[in-house]
Amino acid sequence: DQQVKQNSPSLSVQEGRISILNCDYTNSMFDYFLWYKKYPAEGPTFLISISSIKDKNEDGRFTVFLNKSAKHLSLHIVPSQPGDSAVYFCAASDHRDDKIIFGKGTRLHILP
Amino acid sequence: SQTIHQWPATLVQPVGSPLSLECTVEGTSNPNLYWYRQAAGRGLQLLFYSVGIGQISSEVPQNLSASRPQDRQFILSSKKLLLSDSGFYLCAWSRDRINSPLHFGNGTRLTVT
Numbered sequence: 255d256q257q258v259k260q261n262s263p264s265l266s267v268q269e270g271r272i273s274i275l276n277c278d279y280t281n282s283m284f285d286y287f288l289w290y291k292k293y294p295a296e297g298p299t300f301l302i303s304i305s306s307i308k309d310k311n312e313d314g315r316f317t318v319f320l321n322k323s324a325k326h327l328s329l330h331i332v333p334s335q336p337g338d339s340a341v342y343f344c345a346a347s348d349h350r351d352d353k354i355i356f357g358k359g360t361r362l363h364i365l366p
Numbered sequence: 367s368q369t370i371h372q373w374p375a376t377l378v379q380p381v382g383s384p385l386s387l388e389c390t391v392e393g394t395s396n397p398n399l400y401w402y403r404q405a406a407g408r409g410l411q412l413l414f415y416s417v418g419i420g421q422i423s424s425e426v427p428q429n430l431s432a433s434r435p436q437d438r439q440f441i442l443s444s445k446k447l448l449l450s451d452s453g454f455y456l457c458a459w460s461r462d463r464i465n466s467p468l469h470f471g472n473g474t475r476l477t478v479t
Contacts, residue, residue, distance in 0.1 A: 297473050345468075352415055352417055354460075354468055356409050356411075357409055
């Protein structure tokens with residue numbers, strides 16, 4: 255049973271435009287959400303997180319939005335840059351537990 | 367600052383051979399430690415995690431095992447590798463407090479032949 259779902263395996267966006275990556279979760283006890291970026295043959299790099307007491311968190315070009323009623327979160331990257339081409343993973347955890355569960359990832363291609 | 371070391375970077379092993387992957391963290395004490403695997407075309411699958419020395423929680427009880435002999439050392443092992451064990455293995459750590467992100471090592475590419 256997949257608790258964190260990223261339904262789009264890939265996404266292509268023109269350089270300079272906004273990239274929107276989506277993530278859904280099924281476990282209503284999740285209260286902390288994270289986004290990671292991964293290049294081939296490297297470990298994932300932490301990008302941004304949000305706790306369930308907020309609905310938005312912003313860090314430079316990256317903004318994460320959380321819709322708890324829909325069990326949905328999204329990562330916005332604006333403006334998109336060539337170096338943003340990578341696989342993006344959504345992850346979630348329950349504060350009572352030390353596990354962090356990841357989705358399958360979305361490959362983002364930034365087009366010139 | 368904290369750093370995480372994972373080795374080897376790549377490994378090719380025959381079916382039935384043993385496995386030992388090591389991970390160490392520097393610059394922090396009592397971290398939570400994790401082993402994940404990324405198989406081809408799949409996401410990051412949690413294999414094991416540890417909140418302290420000798421404390422191991424298993425998420426995928428197969429022919430893999432993990433041990434934490436020291437506070438900042440985490441080892442992934444197998445007595446006999448299967449073809450299905452091929453993948454990209456990632457060690458990660460987080461601070462021992464709530465809402466703490468994971469920080470990953472650079473991974474080990476394991477190919478079982």
